Amino acid sequence: MKLHFDDFIYGSIDGAVTTFAIIAGVVGASLSPGIILILGFANLFADGFSMAAANYQAAKARNQFIEMKRKQEEWEIDNLEEQEKEEIREIYKKKGFKDELLEEVVRIITSRRKVWVDTMMKEELGLIEDEKNPLESSVSTFIGFNLIGLIPLIPFMIFILMKIDANSEAFVYSTISVMASFFLVGMIKGKIVKKPKIRSGFYTLIIGGIASLVAYYVGYGLKILIQ
Amino acid sequence: MKLHFDDFIYGSIDGAVTTFAIIAGVVGASLSPGIILILGFANLFADGFSMAAANYQAAKARNQFIEMKRKQEEWEIDNLEEQEKEEIREIYKKKGFKDELLEEVVRIITSRRKVWVDTMMKEELGLIEDEKNPLESSVSTFIGFNLIGLIPLIPFMIFILMKIDANSEAFVYSTISVMASFFLVGMIKGKIVKKPKIRSGFYTLIIGGIASLVAYYVGYGLKILIQ
Incomplete structure (x- = not known):
């Protein structure tokens, strides 16, 4: 404690x-x-x-809300792969990436599930996990x-x-x-x-x-x- | 209101x-x-x-804490450019990027000040701006x-x-x-x-x-x- x-x-x-x-x-x-x-x-x-x-x-x-959102993003990645890839593409287009380099970035980000989900959580939803323990708090x-x-x-x-x-x-x-x-x-x-x-x-x-x-x-x- | x-x-x-x-x-x-x-x-x-x-x-x-951290990151980018570039490199290395592609990503991210600072805020510090108005709240x-x-x-x-x-x-x-x-x-x-x-x-x-x-x-x- x-x-x-x-x-x-x-x-x-x-x-x-x-x-x-x-x-x-x-x-x-x-x-x-x-x-x-x-x-x-x-x-x-x-x-x-x-x-x-x-x-x-x-x-x-x-904590539960963030967990729910994470599960939702995971489900979307598994079931709406192309749509979620497009979202990553949009996020990195806004950062100034384009053409082949953009495609390469999308490929790398979406090649690892955790990195993909983390990116969606932070960039799309603006959510960052808080490691604060509710009971201690x-x-x-x-x-x-x-x-x-x-x-x-x-x-x-x-x-x-x-x-x-x-x-x-x-x-x-x-x-x-x-x-x-x-x-x-x-x-x-x-x-x-x-x-x-x-x-x-x-x-x-x-x-x-x-x-x-x-x-x-x-x-x-x-x-x-x-x- | x-x-x-x-x-x-x-x-x-x-x-x-x-x-x-x-x-x-x-x-x-x-x-x-x-x-x-x-x-x-x-x-x-x-x-x-x-x-x-x-x-x-x-x-x-x-809000003030986040603003202070943003100013601090901006100062570091202006004054410790190489060190901050290295931090971006580390962040994207962890996402699975390497070699030339990693260098390209670092170049793009650090070519626009706002994208660079935003990345440091989210990825290094885990801070996301909250647009909630304190008075309304x-x-x-x-x-x-x-x-x-x-x-x-x-x-x-x-x-x-x-x-x-x-x-x-x-x-x-x-x-x-x-x-x-x-x-x-x-x-x-x-x-x-x-x-x-x-x-x-x-x-x-x-x-x-x-x-x-x-x-x-x-x-x-x-x-x-x-x-």
Whole structure:
């Protein structure tokens, strides 16, 4: 089992954002801090699971789609040989080949089944096999989601365990820690996609911040509306 | 602005799962139904926004990564001509070309810059340009998330607006409507990836169901633990 860093990062951003959005919603609606833990953890497991499952399905569906297309091309090569040869001819004509040289190229490409199919996959369909394991990809998402999504809950856990009744103070600690996580995760993401790290850190921080603000004011507004 | 169906579907599954997970968590912890609306809507906007933003960033990062790689290949072709020609030679040697024909192929491929770079991108790096618009992709995610994620909230909205105090009845309606949405969305997804539709519907239903059950029991357990 190998952890995939990019899936880990996407999971962790979503984990931190949604958990903190719940916290902000609860605080905005001035509900009790116990609800934060209840719904925070319910979201961590449920949303983390569903995101990992969606990731697994998407990766598997892509693999299956490519496999299906490959089988289809193989069938066409076996049953519509001339038509498929003509497609190879068109592909290489576009690359600038012509006359005898073009015919020679078509002959070589179509003389080996694997090379023929690979060429059709890449050039005709624009498909390249991805060797990513769907299970590893989804486990990485889940771990990222739960590990980083846990961070904004920690201050509330400590305050409740120590029976300190200081909801707004816990919220301050939670905000600081989640903002730090946003920034850090954004920086790591920047490193992966080879973009400026500081800018990428701020980017993720801003997006997470907006999402949390939205949650806070929706919670705040609905509380007034309902009561 | 064009809606992308696959992004819409992934957004809608996540929207339905996380919204219903919050509902299940609230009901499991036997909190008041007003909290469902407050946190349900806070989650819809905040999580929907963050998912759309993550989708936008991922799509843009991929485009930028491919663009960077293309520029890099172009630089190498301009500055390390012989080395890059040798790479083309190796690629076509693997396809079964040799001797004079191989040299002719290398000459033709490397005589047009675009064909040369395209070949390096596909064959050496395994990268194919994706013409998906990041903004359209993220807007599709957001709409799917909010539209389908709203469904399990509707029964609670109606009951609260009509001032009917029947939380468990609203939960039954919510459960039925969200299960129907899971199944329907799963079927549409099956249609897109060309898999059996009924099976795909049940698959999504099961994953959504497990996520909701987890949320319900985490809510239930934590409520007992905290009180």
